[in-house]
Amino acid sequence: MPLALLALALGAFGIGTTEFVIMGLLPEVADDFGVSVPTAGYLTTGYALGVVVGAPLLAVLGARVPRKRMLMLLMGLFVVGNVVSAAAPVFGVMLTGRVIASLAHGTFFGIGSIVAAGLVAPHRKAAAISMMFTGLTVANVVGVPAGTMLGQELGWRVTFAAVAGLGVLGLLGIAALVPAGRAGGPDGAAHPAGRSRVRGELAAFRNVQVLLAMAMTVLGFGGVFAAITYIAPMMTDAAGYESSSVTWLLVLFGLGMVAGNLVGGRLADRALMPLLFTALSALAVVLALFVFTAHDKVAAAVTLPLVGAFGFATVPPLQKRVLDQTADAPTLASAVNIGAFNLGNALAAWLGGLALDAGAGVTSPNWVGALLAASALALAVLSALLERRAATPDPSASASPRVVATGGTRHPARVVQPSATE
Structure with missing residues (x-):
């Protein structure tokens, strides 16, 4: 590198x-x-x-x-x-x-x-x-x-x-x-004029795939923060850890994030959408299990890094997804997608707090996280279906046979297929 x-x-x-x-x-x-x-x-x-x-x-x-x-x-x-x-x-x-x-x-x-x-x-x-x-x-x-x-x-x-x-x-x-x-390098110095460039950047938001990727970012990573925001009371009240242990538990979570990020980055270059399906499915399952494993010290310590790993495995593919869909004007969409991670954090923390206030139990934010991750998975499936539909040729749009005139006489029976350069 x-x-x-x-x-x-x-x-x-x-x-x-x-x-x-x-x-x-x-x-x-x-x-x-x-x-x-x-x-x-x-x-x-x-x-x-x-x-x-x-x-x-x-x-x-x-x-x-x-x-x-x-x-x-x-x-x-x-x-x-x-x-x-x-x-x-x-x-x-x-x-x-x-x-x-x-x-x-x-x-x-x-x-x-x-x-x-x-x-x-x-x-x-x-x-x-x-x-x-x-x-x-x-x-x-x-x-x-x-x-x-x-x-x-x-x-x-x-x-x-x-x-x-x-x-x-x-x-x-x-x-x-x-x-x-x-020109053409990583800096991208060959920019259009300011006003036309901004219009080009804004035009990216008319792409439904860009909006779906950002929604996946909000919901998918929000699922992680629904759990992590309330990890301290969860680990002390449910798992029985001392408050002083929360720091090293967060280190375990961070190690999971590092592993998920690196593995996700490598796999996304090979199979981006399958990786998203796998990571979001696993994240939803692990968060649902965390509702129960959070009541045991060992099980909680094993589950926590898995939440970090599957959650952060979605970050490189989602960011690349946005860049791929906005290749001509990626700056604004790429920056907004980073903001979407933080929007997901705030949304998940709020929803997790509502679950706690409703008396659903100290581990209830994990249910919230599982539902958010499952919602992101549903959007990923929708995105793939729309992409597949767009790539499928429309039979009604296929070229009809053309009648070619030769020497002033029309020959309906002679069919000329379009060349590769046409």
């Missing part, structure tokens, strides 16, 4: 760390600012909403900027947001910093997917995309636990300062390793 993918993965590692590390530092942040933990939770909600809004907004605003330069600008914005968070004198300023950092998230992964796919041969695109997303998955295994421990020992501000440093390294890596724009 090209070294440029390492630079993209490093940027993804920093973004993944800052997105999730706040979950382990909420008590410290709340105490420091004198707010309640639920209020401090707005730092998570604000980030997610910033991703959803920032992805299409910055993709449109950066329509005329070469992709390498745009990636550097996005990493700069990410650094600024984390510096603001680290130095925030009051809670409102920290929330602002979180939103600033989040604005870079969706567009970075959206444009980064395009650049990663352009760095390799066509038959390795999904694998290249998965290499970039490896940074995000490894962040859950290494970055988030390390950042949490650092924040608990030295203060949460040190954690966000360290994440800003990761952003600087990512920016320098992109500047040094990602190839400069060239």
Whole structure:
């Protein structure tokens, strides 16, 4: 794999760390600012909403900027947001910093997917995309636990300062390793004029396959977060773990994400839709089983990484699916699809909370996740059926025999088949 993918993965590692590390530092942040933990939770909600809004907004605003330069600008914005968070004198300023950092998230992964796919041969695109997303998955295994421990020992501000440093390294890596724009290259520098380019990007949303892929993203990955959002009470109240064990259980989940991402990237280049069918089916089954296995320590520890593996196995194929369907103007659709992951997270967390409030039991969010994954599977089947129907020749549209005139005389019996160049 090209070294440029390492630079993209490093940027993804920093973004993944800052997105999730706040979950382990909420008590410290709340105490420091004198707010309640639920209020401090707005730092998570604000980030997610910033991703959803920032992805299409910055993709449109950066329509005329070469992709390498745009990636550097996005990493700069990410650094600024984390510096603001680290130095925030009051809670409102920290929330602002979180939103600033989040604005870079969706567009970075959206444009980064395009650049990663352009760095390799066509038959390795999904694998290249998965290499970039490896940074995000490894962040859950290494970055988030390390950042949490650092924040608990030295203060949460040190954690966000360290994440800003990761952003600087990512920016320098992109500047040094990602190839400069060239026609037909990964940067895609040969862009149409701004207004016509934006129209082309928006036109991608008239493609039903693009909309179906994004809906699969919302529902499929939402199924994962329906369970993971409430993993702490599930593991302590149902499985019987101590609260201190939740950190290493999340590491198990993260290891599953890493494995699923890498395997999904490789298999998606060979059989994209069959992989989606398999991963979404397995995810729905595993989440349904998690309703019951969550009541046993060993079974829960085995099931948790499977949720991460099957859930993240859908990420490279879904991102590649969007890129394949929007080959002429992929930037906006690719960025919006990243926002769709976060939209799915928010939707699933809300639905899982409704199940808990309804008294359905501490493991009931897993039922919600299973239903969301099954819904994504149904959309995948619909997408494949529509694609197959579109590829099936219409008998009524076949060319009728043509009458050829020779020397002024018409010869109805002589049939000329269209040539290959016609």
